Amino acid sequence: MTSIGPEIDYRVEDGVAVITLNRPERRNAFNRALLAAWAAAIDTAAADPEVKVLLITGAGKGFCAGVDLGEFGGVTETLQRRAYLADDVHAVARALEHLEKPYIAAINGDAIGAGMDMALMADIRLVGTEARLSQGYVRVGLVPGDGGAHMLPRIVGEQRALELMWTGRFIDGAEATELGITMAHHPTEELLPAAMELAKSLAAGPPIAIRTIKRLTRIARTQSLTDHLVHAAAEQAVIQSTADSAEAVAAFKEKRAPRFEGR
Known part of the structure; x- marks a missing residue:
């Protein structure tokens, strides 16, 4: 400690x-x-x-x-x-x-x-x-x-x-x-x-996705649903291009635990 x-x-x-x-x-x-x-x-x-x-x-x-x-x-x-x-x-x-x-x-x-x-x-x-x-x-x-x-x-x-x-x-x-x-x-x-x-x-989860979920949840407090959906779509497009996302999909298909390295 x-x-x-x-x-x-x-x-x-x-x-x-x-x-x-x-x-x-x-x-x-x-x-x-x-x-x-x-x-x-x-x-x-x-x-x-x-x-x-x-x-x-x-x-x-x-x-x-x-x-x-x-x-x-x-x-x-x-x-x-x-x-x-x-x-x-x-x-x-x-x-x-x-x-x-x-x-x-x-x-x-x-x-x-x-x-x-x-x-x-x-x-x-x-x-x-x-x-x-x-x-x-x-x-x-x-x-x-x-x-x-x-x-x-x-x-x-x-x-x-x-x-x-x-x-x-x-x-x-x-x-x-x-x-x-x-x-x-x-x-x-x-x-x-x-x-x-x-x-x-x-x-142990995908760190980029977890942080983005928190960010989306916080910003939703001051957004209309329309604005939030636009924001969420942009975030999703970025997340889908990350190595973490690819690893999660691969692990799901291979029926194994994922190994995330995202920062």
């Missing part, structure tokens, strides 16, 4: 970059050092041709308890508070904004406030049965500051999102899955193996 920066552990296994938040004594609440290292880990994985999938999780019993109030409490001026969010907290969201590789979250424990927002940024989320998720902000008189009001309604619908944000109530892994916030829930000890199995299966 390699240290990519303060309070982050980073390793690559079978095409999967595993990013582990490592402040277990603070339930992985983030400070500036953790945020900078988290964004750097995403950028490192994005640039590494050997990495096909990213997997984010937390050490100990927490996934991410949001902002470390011990540090944030010292930020008192209005412009400083805004800069703390824009320059530090939002660095992770910016690193993910154009990431085309799959990004999976294994939510092993509490994901609260901005910690829940960070989890929502993943393409696919798995959760431990004992984990608790909460928007939390309203309980300390705040509003979602890390994209929660943008992402949560897209996932659960506006009505349920407002209820979760207005009450700040905690939901467990089973309810998170029932609401569609997470794809599945697992006993805590089985969570990371299940997430790794999924990540490795994606890493």
Whole structure:
């Protein structure tokens, strides 16, 4: 396991970059050092041709308890508070904004406030049965500051999102899955193996097609169907000319596992 920066552990296994938040004594609440290292880990994985999938999780019993109030409490001026969010907290969201590789979250424990927002940024989320998720902000008189009001309604619908944000109530892994916030829930000890199995299966797939699927899905949010079909046709024409596509067709005909080398 390699240290990519303060309070982050980073390793690559079978095409999967595993990013582990490592402040277990603070339930992985983030400070500036953790945020900078988290964004750097995403950028490192994005640039590494050997990495096909990213997997984010937390050490100990927490996934991410949001902002470390011990540090944030010292930020008192209005412009400083805004800069703390824009320059530090939002660095992770910016690193993910154009990431085309799959990004999976294994939510092993509490994901609260901005910690829940960070989890929502993943393409696919798995959760431990004992984990608790909460928007939390309203309980300390705040509003979602890390994209929660943008992402949560897209996932659960506006009505349920407002209820979760207005009450700040905690939901467990089973309810998170029932609401569609997470794809599945697992006993805590089985969570990371299940997430790794999924990540490795994606890493073994055709990387160019997988990244293009993510890109098409994202851009569809702002496209008409007509525009999307034009875009999809152009992408498909390019994909069909790749070695990955030829290999997939050959493997299908030969009834064998494909061997992809696309970057």
